[in-house]
Amino acid sequence: xxxxxxxxxxxxxxxxxxxxxxxxxxxxxxxxxxxxxxxxxxxxxxxxxxxxxxxxxxxxxxxxxxxxxxxxxxxxxxxxxxxxxxxxxxxxxxxxxxxxxxxxxxxxxxxxxxxxxxxxxxxxxxxxxxxxxxxxxxxxxxxxxxxxxxxxxxxxxxxxxxxxxxxxxxxxxxxxxxxxxxxxxxxxxxxxxxxxxxxxxxxxxxxxxxxxxxxxxxxxxxxxxxxxxxxxxxxxxxxxxxxxxxxxxxxx
Numbered sequence: 001x002x003x004x005x006x007x008x009x010x011x012x013x014x015x016x017x018x019x020x021x022x023x024x025x026x027x028x029x030x031x032x033x034x035x036x037x038x039x040x041x042x043x044x045x046x047x048x049x050x051x052x053x054x055x056x057x058x059x060x061x062x063x064x065x066x067x068x069x070x071x072x073x074x075x076x077x078x079x080x081x082x083x084x085x086x087x088x089x090x091x092x093x094x095x096x097x098x099x100x101x102x103x104x105x106x107x108x109x110x111x112x113x114x115x116x117x118x119x120x121x122x123x124x125x126x127x128x129x130x131x132x133x134x135x136x137x138x139x140x141x142x143x144x145x146x147x148x149x150x151x152x153x154x155x156x157x158x159x160x161x162x163x164x165x166x167x168x169x170x171x172x173x174x175x176x177x178x179x180x181x182x183x184x185x186x187x188x189x190x191x192x193x194x195x196x197x198x199x200x201x202x203x204x205x206x207x208x209x210x211x212x213x214x215x216x217x218x219x220x221x222x223x224x225x226x227x228x229x230x231x232x233x234x235x236x237x238x239x240x241x242x243x244x245x246x247x248x249x250x251x252x
Contacts, residue, residue, distance in 0.1 A: 039067035044096030065091035090118035103201025107144040116142035130233035143170035
């Protein structure tokens, strides 16, 4: 009888031991998954603006497609600015960021509507994420790598594949203001010309509105009068409908 009782105790002990190990393993898996939400593989360097560091991770995040993060230069205040989904926003941002004013710019190696990468921008507080360009693998290239440089409202970078020979490209993205012309009054007694003061972090204060009455070369362009007024985020000029027809442009 004594032997039987010992056997019974061992039978109950073994399932309990297995259950305990299962709980320990499950706990470890859950903890590791939670940790990866902040990103994995920060391969590129960091950029600094003021007392804040900004960077990317090529993987991790809620979808495993990478993140953009920020933290203070003393190591405190870590925060996620963007969690890539692998959709239109892109995936796997292998390269670092550049910062201009309150805007961060970068590339995602893959993802986008064609799965071949994107160029993106977002505010330094994580708001306003915008896909500036989606690579298709054609003449513009595919799978951007090597980071970006910015000069005169133009971003420059390289793509690993694509182009006419399939061996990569050097690309540029220019962001110039778009002039909008609308009638003023009913019936129209003038025209309203407007363009944004900035967009995607690019400052358009250096652009002036010019007009001419003849597009035949040599064309004489003159600065429009009156000067624009700023209404909201728009430069606005109202001109009367009088005299000969006018052609307009924005010049820097």
